[in-house]
Amino acid sequence: MFAISLFLVATLNWYAMVREPSVVEIDDLTEYVNEVVKVEGTLISWVEDPYNSGDDRLDAIIDDGTGVVELRWYRPGDTPPIGTNVTIIGDVINYEGRMWIQALGAGAMSWKSSDLPDVPWLAISDVAIDPEKFDGEIIQLTGFISKSIAPDVAFGTAKLGDHPNYGNSEHQISMTIHSSTEQWIEAGSKVTVQGVLSYQQRELSWNLGVQGPEIMVDRNHPIEIPLLDWASQSTWMYQSGRTVDVAGMLSIDNGTWELTGSAGSPLCVIPSEDDLSMAETWDGKAIKMRGRLVWNTAISSWCLDKGGEDSESLTATSTINDLLLMLSANPIAALSDPDTHYTVTAYMKYAVEPSVEDESGYFADSAGYTPGWTSIAVTIPGPRSTWLEAGQSVIADVTVSWDDENMRAELLIHDLTEGDKMNPTTLLWSDGATQWGYDKNKVVRLNGLAVEENGTWFLSEPGSEKKVRLNALGNSIGLDELHLGTAMTWEGRLLQIEDSDSMAVIYSLESADVDDRDNDGLSDTLENSFGTSSYSEDSDGDGTSDRQEYIDQQ
Structure with a gap:
């Protein structure tokens, strides 16, 4: 009898190890907590290393029609295109009200060639004519990307246009980029993307959700390289992360390379290995250089990166939208790493007066009110002797923090560089x-x-x-x-x-x-009524100022 009992126990244990997991619907996962299950559904999104922490992990979203579930896949294998019907196997985890499926190894996701999606190849104008027709559908578009995408950005946004120049585009569509591209994609590059089209109620616009590693770049298509204007350094933020040309006088002093132009502050240069060998020849010469425009948080200045140096102090600034997107997608992860610094371009939502104390304010994603205007609270360090104007562009080095008093996330500003101000x-x-x-x-x-x-x-x-x-x-x-x-x-x-x-x-x-544009002591209003020029102190060149001539006529 004892031998029979041992045989039955061994048989049950063997069956538990080799039996095929049950195929369950996502809507019923609450009944299978801590059990291994199989789910069949459509892959609608995925992101590698979601927190940029170096983990060998991929998070995917699966939709089977009854609901959606997150797959946290460690040591993942190959991933099929968005829209593929897949089968996943893993443990059902329920932690503090959040549920996901956790899996390990390449065999956790499988599919057949017949499961791959039949994706229509469309022009952007096709979507513009009737976007509702493709709502929720997987589509493929070819166009020109609006900004440079860094290889390590896990969440990003950009626009896809039908012309590399914004002003010449007839149509543009917003894109949300999930997972890092693992390569630089230059602004103006011709790319082919595949993703799900959806309507974003907050932005009142259509959006294409794409996967970074699946963006196909046409390397044969020429890219326009902008030439930086020394007289408009406040606009350089719009070229952040791009490969640019800049001409100036190169000076090299104790290993520090700087380009000086006709106006503004010098531009630091991070030389390549080939550049270092030419240091003696180039020092003190007028030269045009090409590199990537990055913001150096260590010295709060723009730099031309020619060496591709990997440094925490060098970053291609992102828009405040990218950071807001990350906070919206996973606020817990962002708040759990308060020491991570982000360099963002944003706009002041309200004017902030000078102060010796730290002041509260708001960053916004546009200079003025637009539908879907988004903002986030910030703490601005003091002392400051000048006003920050509403709508003024800024570049800020920030960290994400939790405001206990107001029960919200906020940004702590560690360094702030002011940009253009709005017209009155x-x-x-x-x-x-x-x-x-x-x-x-x-x-x-x-x-x-x-x-x-x-x-x-x-x-x-x-x-x-x-x-x-x-x-x-x-x-x-x-x-x-x-x-x-x-x-x-x-x-x-x-x-x-x-x-x-x-x-x-x-x-x-x-x-x-x-107004007194020419500073001659006669207001522009009186100059216009008197018939003199508001751009010249002595309009007729007779040696008598316009103000004195006006007085003489009274």
Whole structure:
């Protein structure tokens, strides 16, 4: 009897080891926690090493029609194209309310040639004409990518256009790139991509989700290499990560290479091995060099990387959208690594005044309001002596942190480089106080008549009782005898201040002045009415300034 019992136990153990796992629907996985199961479905997305931590891991999403499940695949094998019908085998894991299938080894995913998707090859214009026709479908497109993609970016965004130049494109479609491409893809490259087309409600636009390693680059197609303009260094951020040309005077001092141009700050150069052998020949010479434009966080400056050096301080800046995408896709992973630094380009959502203390603000993904405008809270280190303007472009070295007080993720800024500022907004008296509130703390322009009441200056609308407090610059010509009584356009910062007399909050135009482009002491408004040029101090060249000629005519 004892021998029979041992035989039965051994038989059951053998059966448990060799039996084929059950094929289950994703909707029923909760009944199979900690069991090995088989799931058959469609591969709709995957990403290698999702946290850029060096793990030999691939995360995939499988859809069987009853639901979707994540496959965490360690030591993975080959991966088929998106849209392939696959069979996966693994353990059902349930941890803190999250469920996934965990597998190890190349045999965890299988498919046959008949399971591969039949993907239509379309033109971007085909999708533009009737995108609903392809909603949720796997399609293949050929076009030109809008920006350079670094080889190690696990989540990225770009646009695919029908022309390499943005201004010449008839159609463009947004792409979300999952998993690193493992190679540099230059902006303007001709590529073929395959992915799932879907409508993004937040962005109010159509999006193509593609896999980075599956992007096919046409290396035979020529790429336009931009030439950097020294006079427009604030626009270099738009070329970040691209291969660029730059001409200047090369200086080499104690191993430090720098290019100096006609304007702006010098550009550091990271030489290649071949360049080092030419150091003595090139030093002090005017030269044109080609390399990748990267941001050096160690010195907070742009560099031309010719050597392909792998350094944590060198990075191709990404847009704030890329970081927001990563936070949205996996906030826990981003927050669990607070020491990882990201270099992003973004826009200030609101103006931030000078301060000796750290200040709170917001980064946005566009300079002004657009449908789907996205922003994230940031902490800006002090002290700062100048305003950060709403809509101003910035480059920031940031880390991701958790704000316990407000229960949200935020960015801690470690270094901030200011870029272009928005042009001042022109206010109209007819807009009213409520509408003006959207431009509070911004630099604005307002046409009005300067009047003094009991020692206090106001800017009023001619012919009405509407007025705002006016605090002009100390050297403003707008309040001298020559200009008083003339309605002119003033430029200043619109603030809300407390009026102690009326116990109300009123608007004030601070640090205000009138336009005087040629600095001849005669405002542009009076120059236009007098018939002189606002671009020349002495319009007729007779040796007498325009201001003096205007005075002589009075």
